[in-house]
Amino acid sequence: MKFLNISSPHATRAGNTGNVMRRVILATIPGIIALTYFFGPGHLIQIALATCVALVCEAAVLKLRHKPILFNLMDYSAVLTAVLLALSLPPYAPFWVTIVATSFAIIVAKQLYGGLGQNPFNPAMIGFALVLVSFPVAMTTSWSAPSELLENGISFGQALELIFSSRETIDAYTMATPLDVYKHQVGIETANEILANPIFTDTSSPATATGWIWVNLAFLAGGLFMLFKGLFTWHIPVSLLGTMGLLSLFIGWDSDQYVPLSLHMLAGATMLGAFFIATDPVTASTTPLGKIIYGGGIGILIYVIRTWGSYPDAVAFAVLLMNFAAPFIDQYTQPRTYGHKTATRGLAKKD
């Protein structure tokens, strides 16, 4: 009897890029469902639009660079960038915001740096930060009010109209996000008065700021699925959420003066950022200790910018700032390799 004799590594299945990307996209589905249920179909339209733009831009640049087009499109990296970007954008942002953000993310942040695996910054967050800085009005007035607060919710046709043509009725369907409201009221009113705002508690239905809680829980579930599947290790999300939690416990324990812990964790883009954006294998730190520092840095920056900065949410800026630091962190956190007494870190001599 003859045994098949293959040397290591003993991979059980082909782990290609497309597989990983497809699984991450799969893991966003609970979040997308929650967003659509609570905030209307805006995100679905944004995802479709961003995906089309991303694929067209990617194909055009690949053609210019004389690279195989179909092969690179089929790794789903452009689709994933588009999906994450569309999930970060306000659901009823006008279509040109999405187009500008997506094309900048793909063309400048990804392809001009050399394509998949070469980009120092997370392309989706570059696109988001670009439009956040450039179009403050469109970006802050396009967050949907939870469907429950509207009389009959937002139909698909209305959503299309809001995004693509008339924005005259936009005020009827949008309101500030819970983080934004709390942040601007916190010096003026006490916590109980702020929480009496209909965005936090609506007596008729529980689905208001609870919408954001469910959305974040859904992204948490998707993130845990990816963790379970081994798409990333626990270090980044745990240290990110941990530092944020500790900071808001020690600094922001008084909910009359600071945004409370529950809102930090379960409002805005916290879970999306912690599990889907900060864990991007290309732009994050790669060593175990480095990942903890990287995640912790993002957590601190999110808390600092949310609390003392002028933007209500800060995931994009925090991730981009730590992307800058990731190569430096890696340099100084190299683990000890087998056969060496100590790790070679920083500028230490290689032995």
Added chain:
Amino acid sequence: MSTKSLSEISKDGLWGNNPALVQLLGLCPLLAVTGTVVNALGLALATMLVLVGSNCAVSMVRNYVPDAVRLPAFVMIIASYVTCTELLMQAYTYELYTVLGIFIPLIVTNCVILGRAEAFAAKNPILPAVMDGFMMSLGFMVVLILLGALREIIGQGTLFSNMDLLFGQSAKDWQINIFNDYPNFLFAILPPGAFVGMGLLIAAKNIIDARIKANQDRQKTAAVSGSKRVRVTGKIS
């Protein structure tokens, strides 16, 4: 002394050794004030005045200044020209002067000017030195205006707005509105947009250079192909 002809000097200043695109000198004002065409043009004219004047003066004193103190002497010359320019702008284009603000006195520290004084004017007679100053600043001006136009179109959707700051009241209606109801694209007006725009301009120049080089290479090989065959193996006894 002079080894370059005037046409070579012009070509160098405008294209081959362009201060903004190739030497990457004077990036601070280049990136800071090119939000609109009028700002870019104003700063470019001020720089031109200083560069031509300082090149001329440096070239005149080049044989009398000892090497050890040449840099302080050059900086004194440049600083006095900058002061003249600043006072002139204060007198004739006061609004533009207030818009450009600190970047006019900062022309003193513009590396293009000291760089040309040291690299060219200190080694050449007056006429080539003046020509070099003029052509270098013209090349700088072209890049400044291109970048200014790019950022103004993308950032505000207009072209030649506020030209009356420089050309008087009659220039007020030069403004061209390219898009109606344009939502300002703040990124292009802010400094990061200047960096991206500058990178794109340098890339465009590199593409054109590569095209020119490829064309020249093709012509060269075409000329060789018609010539005689040359024996390359074996020995002719």
